[in-house]
Amino acid sequence: MATVSFSVNGEVRALKLDTRTTLLDALREHLHLTGTKKGCDHGQCGACTVIVGGQRINSCLTLAVMHEGETVTTIEGLGTPEHMHPMQAAFVKHDGFQCGYCTPGQICSAVAVLDEIKAGIPSHVTGDLNAAPQLTNTELRERMSGNICRCGAYSNIAEAITEVAGRRA
């Protein structure tokens, strides 16, 4: 057993855990924040995506004990049904989901993607490595490739992200 303390959605949480507990299991099983989903549990599907220290990661491929003192944001921290985050509202508006299982991961990823583009981080499809990356559909699709949607809502997801990106710019 080990102890760890980190901030989740603005609240400091102290936990006593088996060292094997992933951040994903700590969030779901210990903190009962079940918005973050377990899909493949091997970093292949992106359903478990959360934002740690401002960066999106797969919460299934990291140990909870490795996050002492860090700041975690899950889908519950982005918005609530009454006060949705703009990205959540855009997913609803554009039908960016069908079954909804991958959606929390998609939304956390999408929020981080816009920050990554804003920070000038290039992607595989960025034409000129030395210029600021553009907010194109191709860029968004490439950057979202770590989030699988088996219902195939990709077009609507891309539209939702595009709308939020436009609003920001």
Added chain:
Amino acid sequence: MKSFTYEKVSSPAAAASAVVSNSNAKFIAGGTNLLDLMKLEIETPSHLIDVNGLGFDKIEPTSDGGLRIGALVRNTALAADARIRRDYGLLSRALLAGASGQLRNKATTAGNLLQRTRCPYFYDTNQPCNKRNPGSGCAAIGGVTRQHAVIGASDACIATHPSDMAIAMRALDATVQTARPDGSIRDIPIADLHRLPGDTPHIETTLTSGELITSVTLPKPVGGTHIYRKVRDRASYAFALVSVGAIVQRDGTGRVAVGGIAHKPWRVEAAEAEMPHGAKAVAAHLLEGASPTKENAFKLSLVERTLGAVLTEAKG
């Protein structure tokens, strides 16, 4: 997952003493590959040494005009660094061709080099695998081999090294710096880090027990056009069938390293003399001695054609 004890270290000396006092210990940094393998009980360390607090997270200029990349620099940070984008575009491109945004945010420079093969028979613990269980045999040989090595393989193992980043590092002549538990440090040319499988495919690198990568150094920029072309089954988030990393100078000379075809980044310096004569000549030399299976023989022509596309692109 097998149970393990965990400690976080804050100095190389503490890391060394931890690894010496635990015979079945492993270092963990990003953890994206190690934890995946631990879930499958392919890796079963009894002690994890978290090295994220060692401070090897900077990219600094070296005295001879190169860059020293800390072992803990994340793949995203490395690919996005302005100096890497400007002077070592091949490295930036290779990193961005690999994994997903989430994984690149966690995966480290050293961890990327040390990631293990994605051979499906290595992952399937019901199958024999000399890499996972030395002496048990190789289920890939005679199995489904479309993804496997076409050169440098052995009767014991036909797995490939999965890294994109390592292909760029090889073409850029990077050097790996390490610290050993006795406090000694050494430089390993990237060409000497990864081993061919031979009859000991479970020994994948030349690192010794408890040896820790501390940084990777790039020599001063060599100019030229930097291209990384990856051919895979999906447009994104898939391992390479074949990848070509090249630096091409205006006079047509240059360097080329190939991924997806061997147990290590594949580069044959002597083949590079053929670059001004075109892809066919280079590929013939580069792939000399290849022994593909029926299912992956396509990789030989794919290397030639991908290199051809790269050389055409380089001409602009």
